[in-house]
Amino acid sequence: MSKIPKILVVDDDPDIVEILRYNLSLGGYDVKSAANGKEAIKKAKIFLPEIILLDVMMPEMDGIEACSLIKEIPSLVNTRIIFLSARSEDYTQLSAFDAGADDYISKPVKPKILLKKIESIFKRLNKKNEEITLIDLGEVKIDRNSYLVYLKNKEIALPRKEFELFYLLASKPGKVFTRDEIMGKVWGSEVVVGDRTIDVHIRKLREKIGVLYFKTVKGIGYKFNQ
Amino acid sequence: MSKIPKILVVDDDPDIVEILRYNLSLGGYDVKSAANGKEAIKKAKIFLPEIILLDVMMPEMDGIEACSLIKEIPSLVNTRIIFLSARSEDYTQLSAFDAGADDYISKPVKPKILLKKIESIFKRLNKKNEEITLIDLGEVKIDRNSYLVYLKNKEIALPRKEFELFYLLASKPGKVFTRDEIMGKVWGSEVVVGDRTIDVHIRKLREKIGVLYFKTVKGIGYKFNQ
DNA sequence: GCAGCATTTAACAATTACTTAATATTGTAA
DNA sequence: TTACAATATTAAGTAATTGTTAAATGCTGC
Numbered sequence: 001m002s003k004i005p006k007i008l009v010v011d012d013d014p015d016i017v018e019i020l021r022y023n024l025s026l027g028g029y030d031v032k033s034a035a036n037g038k039e040a041i042k043k044a045k046i047f048l049p050e051i052i053l054l055d056v057m058m059p060e061m062d063g064i065e066a067c068s069l070i071k072e073i074p075s076l077v078n079t080r081i082i083f084l085s086a087r088s089e090d091y092t093q094l095s096a097f098d099a100g101a102d103d104y105i106s107k108p109v110k111p112k113i114l115l116k117k118i119e120s121i122f123k124r125l126n127k128k129n130e131e132i133t134l135i136d137l138g139e140v141k142i143d144r145n146s147y148l149v150y151l152k153n154k155e156i157a158l159p160r161k162e163f164e165l166f167y168l169l170a171s172k173p174g175k176v177f178t179r180d181e182i183m184g185k186v187w188g189s190e191v192v193v194g195d196r197t198i199d200v201h202i203r204k205l206r207e208k209i210g211v212l213y214f215k216t217v218k219g220i221g222y223k224f225n226q
Numbered sequence: 227m228s229k230i231p232k233i234l235v236v237d238d239d240p241d242i243v244e245i246l247r248y249n250l251s252l253g254g255y256d257v258k259s260a261a262n263g264k265e266a267i268k269k270a271k272i273f274l275p276e277i278i279l280l281d282v283m284m285p286e287m288d289g290i291e292a293c294s295l296i297k298e299i300p301s302l303v304n305t306r307i308i309f310l311s312a313r314s315e316d317y318t319q320l321s322a323f324d325a326g327a328d329d330y331i332s333k334p335v336k337p338k339i340l341l342k343k344i345e346s347i348f349k350r351l352n353k354k355n356e357e358i359t360l361i362d363l364g365e366v367k368i369d370r371n372s373y374l375v376y377l378k379n380k381e382i383a384l385p386r387k388e389f390e391l392f393y394l395l396a397s398k399p400g401k402v403f404t405r406d407e408i409m410g411k412v413w414g415s416e417v418v419v420g421d422r423t424i425d426v427h428i429r430k431l432r433e434k435i436g437v438l439y440f441k442t443v444k445g446i447g448y449k450f451n452q
Numbered sequence: 453g454c455a456g457c458a459t460t461t462a463a464c465a466a467t468t469a470c471t472t473a474a475t476a477t478t479g480t481a482a
Numbered sequence: 483t484t485a486c487a488a489t490a491t492t493a494a495g496t497a498a499t500t501g502t503t504a505a506a507t508g509c510t511g512c
Contacts, residue, residue: 057330065346103415117415146400147443159469160445197471199489218479218488385458420461425500427459444468444499459508466501477490482483 005122006049009033010040010066011084012058016109020053023111027118037061041069044076051121053105056085071100080121084109135170137226140213142167149209156208161186165201166209169224178221198222231348232275235259236266236292237310238284242335246279249337253344263287267295270302277347280327282311293327306347310335361396363452366439368393375435382434387412391427392435395450404447424448 007029009020017033024031032047034040036058044052052070056063067081080102103117135142141150147163149156158166164186169177182198183189202222206214215223233255235246243259250257258273260266262284270278278296282289293307306328329343359370367376373389375382384392390412395403408424409415428448432440441449 061342062329062346064350068349103410106416113416145402146449147402147446157443161470193470194472196473196489200471200491203490216489387459419459422462422500423460426461426502429501442500455512457509461506464502468499470497472495474493475491479488482485
């Protein structure tokens with residue numbers, strides 16, 4: 001993601017808008033604001049924010065209604081909406097989620113929590129775009145949704161690391177993944193584990209999926225062959 | 227929704243009652259009125275309105291007290307209550323919501339705003355009724371309306387958290403829900419509870435519904451299997 | 453304020469996943 | 483072919499996650 005993430009803040013109380021705007025700006029976001037539901041919808045259409053912070057209680061059009069309307073605008077279907085409210089009862093939460101809310105923060109808003117939430121939403125957004133939930137190679141299928149692998153329609157459950165490794169290799173059949181690449185993507189670049197760890201996992205995969213699928217390229221790494 | 231929506235207007239000032247009655251009638255609603263809290267409760271029990279407009283300041287029994295009492299009447303639990311008040315301070319709003327109010331309009335009431343609010347409440351009410359309240363997987367049925375679970379036609383009552391967890395997992399059979407996901411959707415993302423809380427609830431479900439339905443995906447989360 | 457249930461915590465056990473270490477085997481370049 | 487570095491194979495050790503209980507805490511209706 002290269003662009004600066006955009007956030008629209010909607011609250012009828014200018015003080016709250018200012019506090020939020022200040023904190024979010026510090027967090028490096030591109031912030032705009034609106035004072036009510038109507039204005040929010042108008043501005044959102046032009047601004048196209050990734051996230052909208054929406055007060056539940058507002059004059060004229062309340063947040064829940066605004067949320068419903070926003071969710072119906074095609075260019076904003078992927079916009080995440082976070083509600084702000086003084087009440088945190090189940091009732092409100094429920095109708096908020098019915099209206100299409102993605103998260104919920106109760107007032108008074110603590111800047112740290114807010115920023116954390118926003119960050120985690122962006123992380124999720126980016127992840128979603130990268131990830132495909134199903135790799136379908138005919139004989140072999142890998143379903144991230146259920147964390148299952150299908151081999152000739154036989155269902156196989158794999159432990160996490162094996163699954164991730166398999167998923168990585170199968171994401172580009174025929175491509176050779178270097179050990180460094182595998183290490184970085186499956187284990188994370190900070191984790192330090194021994195040389196043999198990858199081999200052992202490959203072995204497990206060969207055992208469970210079939211030897212011929214996993215080709216060693218000596219000195220380089222491994223590749224998956226259909 | 228085929229019936230004409232019913233609204234009960236409660237205010238000690240006959241002029242205000244008349245204005246509201248006039249505007250709401252134009253809006254196509256079936257309107258009745260009461261002049262104080264006591265009368266309101268009496269009439270509400272018979273009239274069974276979907277919405278009650280309740281003045282906060284009234285002689286004898288104020289709106290907040292009346293609201294609390296109304297919310298305790300079983301046949302009126304689904305009735306939405308909108309407060310009317312000359313004051314719009316936070317203080318009033320808070321105690322109104324504590325009493326179970328669903329919305330709030332400050333006087334002088336602008337007919338347009340009033341009608342819009344009412345309309346949006348009805349829209350929400352209807353939407354809720356339309357929404358899937360029953361998950362039917364054959365052997366297993368989960369009914370949101372009654373908060374009951376049917377297992378091979380045997381009725382099982384679950385406590386709220388267990389129910390919500392079950393409902394979430396069963397909403398997408400086969401999908402693995404991560405612990406974070408479960409936490410966010412069942413507990414709310416702000417709530418902080420210990421690591422073992424989810425496990426304990428899963429355990430209860432396994433105990434009551436059956437072990438084989440709930441699959442652990444170690445390192446990821448849980449999924450429901452039919 | 454108390455009874456009864458719901459929910460959470462905490463401590464520990466059990467299980468599973470992951471890593472390592474030791475050794476064997478393989479592929480390849482000289 | 484030989485030497486040797488890279489990889490394979492095991493089994494065992496270690497770490498991480500989840501399961502289980504019981505007890506503590508919270509909550510709700512009387």
